[in-house]
Amino acid sequence: MVKRTPLIAGNWKMNFDHLRSIAFVQKLGWTLKDAKHSSAEVEVVVFPPFTDLRSVQTTISSDKIDLRFGAQDLSPFDSGAHTGDISGEFLAKLECSYVIIGHSERRQDHHETDEVVTAKTLAAVKHGLVPVICVGETSEDLEKFGAAAVPVGQLRHVLEALPADAEIVVAYEPVWAIGSGQAATPQQAQDVCAALRATIAEVLGADQAAATRVLYGGSVKAQNIATFMREPDVDGALVGGASMDIDEFSAIVRFPQHVTTV
Numbered sequence: 001m002v003k004r005t006p007l008i009a010g011n012w013k014m015n016f017d018h019l020r021s022i023a024f025v026q027k028l029g030w031t032l033k034d035a036k037h038s039s040a041e042v043e044v045v046v047f048p049p050f051t052d053l054r055s056v057q058t059t060i061s062s063d064k065i066d067l068r069f070g071a072q073d074l075s076p077f078d079s080g081a082h083t084g085d086i087s088g089e090f091l092a093k094l095e096c097s098y099v100i101i102g103h104s105e106r107r108q109d110h111h112e113t114d115e116v117v118t119a120k121t122l123a124a125v126k127h128g129l130v131p132v133i134c135v136g137e138t139s140e141d142l143e144k145f146g147a148a149a150v151p152v153g154q155l156r157h158v159l160e161a162l163p164a165d166a167e168i169v170v171a172y173e174p175v176w177a178i179g180s181g182q183a184a185t186p187q188q189a190q191d192v193c194a195a196l197r198a199t200i201a202e203v204l205g206a207d208q209a210a211a212t213r214v215l216y217g218g219s220v221k222a223q224n225i226a227t228f229m230r231e232p233d234v235d236g237a238l239v240g241g242a243s244m245d246i247d248e249f250s251a252i253v254r255f256p257q258h259v260t261t262v
């Protein structure tokens with residue numbers, strides 16, 4: 001049985017300029033070091049805005065901080081006449097490890113379809129970035145189709161275009177739970193994460209399914225993280241609001257210390 005290292009990812013969205021990002025990663029680094037955190041036990045990744053990435057890269061590297069980082073989006077294209085877009089090649093040069101793709105805010109605000117999400121995922125893989133593929137149902141979808149149908153369909157669309165050995169992370173984020181303070185129940189998260197893993201097995205094979213980390217996202221806090229992490233198919237969390245508070249985020253990262261007591 002493959003061991004999947006838990007992954008806690010912080011999506012800062014359009015918050016923190018580069019100066020605040022520098023201060024935040026330094027403080028987070030010290031806090032986790034003081035707590036004797038090891039990335040072999042729980043991997044921690046932050047997703048700053050594009051304009052902060054170079055500063056975050058140099059801070060992490062010069063201060064030897066045990067954190068990884070990624071971008072919140074990328075272009076499906078490598079270069080050319082695409083004003084405002086950022087290529088996966090540029091992100092790879094900045095030593096980004098990950099890139100978030102298909103976050104519901106991009107699907108909504110920028111009308112990103114499954115086709116666009118698939119093209120962006122292929123661009124990420126081509127440039128050696130691990131895509132964090134976000135899928136999830138709206139409250140209307142939930143009412144009409146139940147929880148799993150929409151996220152499974154969104155994921156299947158991407159998987160069918162991927163090379164079987166591509167490293168990916170999947171984030172199940174029910175749209176109604178994002179920023180609402182109303183998280184899914186651990187059982188709801190487990191059921192959909194299990195359905196997503198079964199879809200990976202069906203399309204890419206059992207080994208890929210066993211190795212791929214499936215995260216839950218939507219109103220995750222220090223107080224509820226342990227309940228999600230007890231579920232067998234939940235391998236971590238994509239955290240929005242709570243990832244911008246050092247104490248809250250570091251408490252989420254240190255979930256193994258409170259996993260048995262909550």
Ligand code: PEP
Pocket residue numbers: 011173177178179180181217218219220238239240241242
């Ligand atoms: C998110 O934006 O991906 C997210 C899960 O936000 P929040 O944790 O604030 O619900």
